[in-house]
Amino acid sequence: MIGLMSGTSYDAIDAGAVDLDLDGDRLVLTPLGLISRGYDDALRSALATALPPAATTLADVCRLDTLIGQAFAAAAVEADRELCDGRAELVASHGQTVYHWVADGQVRGTLQIGQPAWIAEATGLPVVADFRPRDVAAGGQGAPLVSLVDQMWLRGRPGTPVALNLGGIANITAPDGTAYDTGPANALIDAAVRELTPEGRAAHLAYDREGELAARGTVHGELLARLLDEPYYALPAPKTTGKELFHPAYLRQALRGFEGLAAEDVVATLTRLTALTVAAAVRAAGATEVLASGGGVRNPALMAMLREELGPSVPVRRSDDLGLPSAAKESYAFAVLGFLTAHGLPGTVPASTGARHPSVLGSLTPGRAGLRLPGLTDTDRETPVPMPTRLVVDGQRG
Known part of the structure; x- marks a missing residue:
């Protein structure tokens, strides 16, 4: 097939x-x-x-x-x-x-x-x-x-494993059937690279290669707080979202008043937003491990922030470790x-x-x-x- x-x-x-x-x-x-x-x-x-x-x-x-x-x-x-x-x-x-x-x-x-x-x-x-x-x-x-x-793939693993996909949008699946979109994974990060960097504006495909911008930047607390006020995060599951909500115009609106921020600081803040919202969903599911896939696993800065948010008690592994290429x-x-x-x-x-x-x-x-x-x-x-x-x-x- x-x-x-x-x-x-x-x-x-x-x-x-x-x-x-x-x-x-x-x-x-x-x-x-x-x-x-x-x-x-x-x-x-x-x-x-x-x-x-x-x-x-x-x-x-x-x-x-x-x-x-x-x-x-x-x-x-x-x-x-x-x-x-x-x-x-x-x-x-x-x-x-x-x-x-x-x-x-x-x-x-x-x-x-x-x-x-x-x-x-x-x-x-x-x-x-x-x-x-x-x-x-x-x-x-x-x-x-x-x-x-x-669910079929996770069945039989010890504890409470949670599958995580980090595409444009992030979503999780828990063994009890809980599954939903947690919010943006790469969608806003990509939009920021495209809109705020010369390389991104010149490219047809813009993203934070190897998480380099996020790694150089500093998370801006006030901007992060504004982003976390998004009502979607408080909605109960099941729920789903997409670029109908998390699109470049959404980012431009969120950045009003923060026009002087360096591109790397904006990208670092958006990367932390993804890590925070994913980690909150993972904790709510009572996860004992996370098995991640999707393009976001190739972003070392994002993966490091996610591991930092979850701590050592909830290891984050790539699905590749179980033989399923991410x-x-x-x-x-x-x-x-x-x-x-x-x-x-x-x-x-x-x-x-x-x-x-x-x-x-x-x-x-x-x-x-x-x-x-x-x-x-x-x-x-x-x-x-x-x-x-x-x-x-x-x-x-x-």
Whole structure:
């Protein structure tokens, strides 16, 4: 299987290939590798220009849906050829989130683009896509969807392990099903680099490389206090957020009155904001360890601040330490969700998303062979496939 993912940072399309084998109540995942391909500069710029709070047109949405679908298709073709030796059977595509409609604490709708027909046409494979809307229709937040995969993966570990993803937005999953977005991870940091540094203004992709700016800067207490006043942090779980809230205009508003601050001080303050809000959520979950993934794990300053906030009693490890590559974890997770959909199994945990019931997720775009799903015989179709309760990574350590 191939899982396709582009997160809220929209820095690249990740194509993760896995082999999945259902063994009783265990789903055994063998990582086959990851290909990560950035959007070309023109497409990234067009996407950034169209995202909220900017205005856009249906013509722009149509063009982006097509161009992102074609970019996802190219990544899937490359992953099948390079990682699966041309033997992939199914593609699961998360698409690119462009809007998450939240009103009065309830998600009313969600939109991921990247037309899956282009992926099916280019690969010849069936494609499961558009995962989030079904959970929203069932009264859920539509996020974080990887919570089911995290729960299966964490099951059996001692204590209370918490899975943490540090993308544009940070989210956690605890073993009891608690899962939610804690707030920004890299979203505001990236925005500050883009708006406040010459290098960021000149680049199509701006971020605090190796956490260098944060490491040089000093946290500004008054600015940090203003940022922590954000009402989202006080909302009860389940809850979800995105760049609809934490966008460059939000940052500009927060910086009013602090225009003289050096860029490195602003970035240091925003990095501490992420560490504080994540640590608060981790402590509230009663965590005994944190298993982190996502682009934020490559930021030494952020990881150091998070470890400082949590202290030695709650160690922070990368998912790589358990055999699950942090850079590929979300694309692998959507491959698992696609596998569940293909077998008619639910991919949500109501305790995580707030939905009324579990749901089989996504919509299916047939491949060249029509509607027949791979790996299923007629006997399989007559006999329900058991729901796995554990995810085991082949060769998992620790």
